[in-house]
Amino acid sequence: MGANRLNRFGAAILVGVALVMSGCAAGLGGGTYQRGEARRAMTVQFGTVESVRQVMLEGTKTPIGAGAGAAVGGIAGSNVGRGSGAAVGAILGAVAGGMAGAAVEEGVTRRQGVEVTVRLDGGSYLAVVQEDGGEQFRAGERVRLLRDGGTTRVTR
Structure with missing residues (x-):
């Protein structure tokens, strides 16, 4: 996959996560x-x-935010370096993306x-x-x- 396709794939995942999280935000009013x-x-x-x-x-704390963040972070991280550097970048990107995705989900649904x-x-x-x-x-x-x-x- 080229870098441009990876960026579009990552953007599509983020849009999908936003739609899913907005659907999860059920009202709790009277x-x-x-x-x-x-x-x-x-x-x-x-x-x-x-x-x-x-x-x-x-806010909600489901695996959706962390999973989507990990996927996007892993894709972005894999573009760093070549060979084993790309693998390390993908792992670090997935971890950081997962943490960021979980925090974004909780903040958006608060x-x-x-x-x-x-x-x-x-x-x-x-x-x-x-x-x-x-x-x-x-x-x-x-x-x-x-x-x-x-x-x-x-x-x-």
């Missing part, structure tokens, strides 16, 4: 539901917002979130962390908590 949650009964509780705090939701502490009507407190889906909760506001045994969300 108004986002997974397909399996449709037509499932949820317990509804009512309460008053006590506090709201901005938090950061870490999201802003909120921690909403609610005083339930029964007097107990519950804190829920969810993606900041545009709903601006304020202390003193009445809200609903929806629970299905595994997922809890705060909504209006």
Whole structure:
């Protein structure tokens, strides 16, 4: 393969990784539901917002980012030198590319979130962390908590 074909191959891999990672970034806000949650009964509780705090939701850490980075880094590294130098370059490029790809994936999929502490009507407190889906909760506001045994969300 010529260097130009290798560069185009590497660019194609990066575009593919970006598309896959954007598809993996599922919403975690109060108004986002997974397909399996449709037509499932949820317990509804009512309460008053006590506090709201901005938090950061870490990004995904799948083998996709590291694998794609390793492939691109290995291809780029193999263009360094000839013979055993190219093999060493490919190995070093793959390691560095894998680390960089994993870091890029985590950074690209990181999201802003909120921690909403609610005083339930029964007097107990519950804190829920969810993606900041545009709903601006304020202390003193009445809200609903929806629970299905595994997922809890705060909504209006």
